[in-house]
Amino acid sequence: MERFEYAFISLGDETYWEDIASALADVFDIGVNACGIEGQAVADAFVASGLARQFELQNPVYVAGRSGSELLNMLMPYLDMPTPVEPSDRFGRTPEYWLGWVLGLHQAQTGQPYKRIFETIPFAELVDMYYPLHEAPESKFSETLRQRMHQASEHTRLRLQRDAAGLSQSELAKRANVGLRSIQLYEQRNKDINRAQGATLVRLSRTLHCDVEDLLEVG
Structure with missing residues (x-):
């Protein structure tokens, strides 16, 4: 290399x-x-x-x-x-x-x-x-x-990763086994994804082929 x-x-x-x-x-x-x-x-x-x-x-x-x-x-x-x-x-x-x-x-x-x-x-x-x-x-x-x-930048990092993966909210919810409502709330910033359970973040990141850190909001 x-x-x-x-x-x-x-x-x-x-x-x-x-x-x-x-x-x-x-x-x-x-x-x-x-x-x-x-x-x-x-x-x-x-x-x-x-x-x-x-x-x-x-x-x-x-x-x-x-x-x-x-x-x-x-x-x-x-x-x-x-x-x-x-x-x-x-x-x-x-x-x-x-x-x-x-x-x-x-x-x-x-x-x-x-x-x-x-x-x-x-x-x-x-x-x-x-x-x-x-x-x-x-x-x-x-x-x-x-x-x-x-x-x-007006979108959450979850939304950006989901868009990059070409998945709808419902598709992501189904593939990651995460509640659709939770995804909607995370993307609306009405629920803090930084406080999500580790298992939830791992399932989302694996489905989106990114690191957990790529989903967390900064600041």
Whole structure:
């Protein structure tokens, strides 16, 4: 497994911004369009592997020193891919390439963690922003993303995880063996999920494929 090297670059240093954007664009484009991996799986592996943190640190070893195929191969232990990714050419600017580019620039400019972005807005929704934003300045994507992140923050973390899993309240209640009314009250903040029984939180987290901590409200 990759041994990450650390280099710290202050936020606002533009030296590697375009390298970051290009590298992430290649990872998403090659992963989805050349390898047939689901975009959300690529994004999850990008975060879980620690590579996202290296991009946040603007570590030149990763953002400027490796091709998209090489970076994608670093995610292999976190993806269902039995063989290494071969170098791949791109044919046109795909929506996934566009998303990687604008998201890389957005993170470098704002410092917003990738983990927080992908936890709040699923990959499919992010890539759907290609229409009509792909012809707009990158700043328009950042503005739209900030608005969506703000709107999403109005929901509980349980609601965000449930939406990401594509489950209705009743489906979650049935699969997790948790009362539908309890789920409704948690999502309305009329019942404190932080005080829920441990067994309830475990069943919810397993059903939603997340950690218990991802369901707890902060502050």
